[in-house]
Amino acid sequence: MIVESSIRKTREMIGRWRRQGDRVGLVPTMGFYHAGHCALMDKARELADRVVVSLFVNPTQFGPSEDFTVYPRDLDGDCDKARARGVDLLFCPEVDAIYGPEDQTIVEVGPLSQGLCGAGRPGHFRGVTTVVTKLFNILDPDYAVFGEKDFQQLAVVKRLVADLHLPVQIVGHPTVREEDGLAMSSRNVYLSEDERRAALVLYRALLTVQQEAQRAGFEIPAAELREIGRKMIAAEPLCSVEYFTIIEEVSLQERDRVDSGCRVIGAMQVGSRVRLIDNLALMTLS
Numbered sequence: 001m002i003v004e005s006s007i008r009k010t011r012e013m014i015g016r017w018r019r020q021g022d023r024v025g026l027v028p029t030m031g032f033y034h035a036g037h038c039a040l041m042d043k044a045r046e047l048a049d050r051v052v053v054s055l056f057v058n059p060t061q062f063g064p065s066e067d068f069t070v071y072p073r074d075l076d077g078d079c080d081k082a083r084a085r086g087v088d089l090l091f092c093p094e095v096d097a098i099y100g101p102e103d104q105t106i107v108e109v110g111p112l113s114q115g116l117c118g119a120g121r122p123g124h125f126r127g128v129t130t131v132v133t134k135l136f137n138i139l140d141p142d143y144a145v146f147g148e149k150d151f152q153q154l155a156v157v158k159r160l161v162a163d164l165h166l167p168v169q170i171v172g173h174p175t176v177r178e179e180d181g182l183a184m185s186s187r188n189v190y191l192s193e194d195e196r197r198a199a200l201v202l203y204r205a206l207l208t209v210q211q212e213a214q215r216a217g218f219e220i221p222a223a224e225l226r227e228i229g230r231k232m233i234a235a236e237p238l239c240s241v242e243y244f245t246i247i248e249e250v251s252l253q254e255r256d257r258v259d260s261g262c263r264v265i266g267a268m269q270v271g272s273r274v275r276l277i278d279n280l281a282l283m284t285l286s
């Protein structure tokens with residue numbers, strides 16, 4: 001595996017691969033790899049001849065009071081894990097290579113970025129779409145794989161690619177979970193033992209709502225489902241709900257009535273330091 005921070009050398013290498021006919025699969029990441037990231041790398045390997053992983057903790061997607069400076073980092077561990085997955089190139093640029101002092105361009109997707117996480121984290125998706133556009137321009141992938149845990153991010157990036165006619169196919173990958181169901185996240189390392197136990201309430205609330213919707217044959221108002229989930233989270237003293245709602249999967253619009261194209265999605269604060277997100281499709285194939 002090649003580890004490279006230079007944009008010029010990275011472009012040259014990917015250019016050579018493309019000229020010899022190789023298809024490139026990208027996994028954009030902020031590092032601190034867990035099994036969820038590894039699954040995205042495996043998916044990229046399935047789709048493409050060359051797997052490129054970008055490792056860049058992107059400052060512009062963190063708010064001023066968020067955890068950019070303390071975001072968990074482990075370059076050596078990440079190199080080992082990426083190498084073990086057969087990644088061809090780990091691209092880890094410096095911040096000032098991605099954001100020059102003269103930069104004036106931001107990339108912003110409209111309403112899709114504004115609700116849900118966008119409401120609680122103003123400017124977050126602008127940072128994501130700006131850096132993702134830069135990464136797509138530098139790395140020129142045929143495919144880019146994103147986890148479904150950040151469901152809004154996946155929808156926003158799909159919109160970005162469609163609107164700007166970017167020649168990359170966005171592939172969503174199902175959320176990878178711990179044995180008890182907690183969605184894997186680099187931020188889970190911040191959880192104390194009590195918080196880790198309490199954090200499971202988000203998945204349990206999503207699962208309960210999914211089961212209730214299916215049990216009712218989808219003949220149940222979304223408001224009733226939202227209430228069930230919110231109450232479950234509110235009953236957990238270490239957790240507070242940021243949002244918990246039912247949305248349509250493409251527009252991310254809240255729904256009054258539910259159907260199989262809906263998703264239950266939530267975000268909550270656990271203790272004072274950790275914010276977790278998760279979601280489930282209301283209809284499961286199993």
Ligand code: PAF
Nearest residue numbers: 028029030058128131150
């Ligand atoms: O999902 C992430 O890890 C980040 O938001 C991404 C897509 C790598 C952009 O910085």
